[in-house]
Amino acid sequence: MLAREVRLLFRKELSQLLRNRGAMLSALFLPLLMILLMPLAQIFSMSSAHPRDLHLPPEVPLPPGLAELRSDPRAFLWFIMTPLIATGCLLCPAVTASYIFLAERESRTLELLVALPVRVGQILQAKLLAILVLAIPVCLGFYGVNAGLLLTRGLGSPSYVLMLGVMLLCALACSTSTALLVSLLARDFRSASNLNGLVLGPLILGSFTLMAAMPGPTLAAGVLALLYTAVAVGTTLLAMRVVTFERLLR
Numbered sequence: 001m002l003a004r005e006v007r008l009l010f011r012k013e014l015s016q017l018l019r020n021r022g023a024m025l026s027a028l029f030l031p032l033l034m035i036l037l038m039p040l041a042q043i044f045s046m047s048s049a050h051p052r053d054l055h056l057p058p059e060v061p062l063p064p065g066l067a068e069l070r071s072d073p074r075a076f077l078w079f080i081m082t083p084l085i086a087t088g089c090l091l092c093p094a095v096t097a098s099y100i101f102l103a104e105r106e107s108r109t110l111e112l113l114v115a116l117p118v119r120v121g122q123i124l125q126a127k128l129l130a131i132l133v134l135a136i137p138v139c140l141g142f143y144g145v146n147a148g149l150l151l152t153r154g155l156g157s158p159s160y161v162l163m164l165g166v167m168l169l170c171a172l173a174c175s176t177s178t179a180l181l182v183s184l185l186a187r188d189f190r191s192a193s194n195l196n197g198l199v200l201g202p203l204i205l206g207s208f209t210l211m212a213a214m215p216g217p218t219l220a221a222g223v224l225a226l227l228y229t230a231v232a233v234g235t236t237l238l239a240m241r242v243v244t245f246e247r248l249l250r
Contacts, residue, residue, distance in 0.1 A: 005119075009126030010133075013100060017130050023099035027092055027134055034088030035168075036142035039081045043149050046077045063212040065220060074155055078217035083207040085143060085164065086224060089171035090200050093135045097179030098192045100127050121240075124180065131176055136169075143168055156217075163221040167228070174228035174235075175200070181239040203231065 017023055068075035143165060150156035156164075182195045207224055214220035 006122045006125045009123060010129050013126050013130035017100055020099055023096055026095040030091045031088045031139050031142050035085050035139055038084050039146045042077050042080055064215040065212040079211055082217060082221050083211050085168060086171045086207045087204050089139050089168050090175045093131050093172060093175040094179045094196050096131050097183050128176055135172055139168055160218045163218050167221045167225040170225040170228040174232040177232040177235040181235045184239055
């Protein structure tokens with residue numbers, strides 16, 4: 001059970017976030033594009049594809065993640081769709097956290113919390129919960145549309161669709177934890193954007209690289225889920241070691 005202080009702070013954070021038009025547009029636009037629209041375009045274009053449509057000379061080398069492309073055009077869909085969904089989930093909480101932390105810091109309303117009988121850990125719990133409560137339904141809702149189409153059109157196995165959902169949740173946890181660390185280190189929106197690029201850029205690039213290196217989309221999605229979980233645990237532990245009221249207020 002959450003402490004009473006965390007529940008009260010969570011309601012305040014969520015209410016402020018829902019009233020922030022910029023935060024809401026950012027939280028909705030990126031998942032809409034990366035998790036729904038772009039994968040949908042791939043799904044509909046792949047629905048009419050057949051192995052005979054492929055014209056790959058046998059001497060053309062392919063990475064392990066695309067080796068199935070010689071006999072199954074769906075391999076290209078999996079190769080693109082998995083990191084696209086991961087990217088949308090990595091970006092959504094990161095952008096929202098910039099608003100929920102930095103906007104409040106710039107408006108100096110964080111200073112009011114110092115006078116309240118709450119601990120800094122409770123403040124962070126409430127903020128992170130607000131980010132997840134907004135990001136999880138949005139990302140899962142968009143993912144659910146694609147998951148249903150993959151299964152009904154025979155474009156993905158149940159195990160792949162399930163692992164894709166697990167990877168999505170792990171990516172959200174990873175992004176939320178890195179957003180916490182970035183927001184503690186950044187002084188303004190510009191520095192937060194730069195730090196987010198430094199942190200998330202290699203993760204996104206690594207996701208596409210891993211998809212090319214791993215044979216089989218289900219295995220690749222599982223390895224990505226483990227990677228995101230490890231990053232989430234590491235960055236959370238690091239953030240908790242440096243977090244103080246002074247770090248929040250500076």
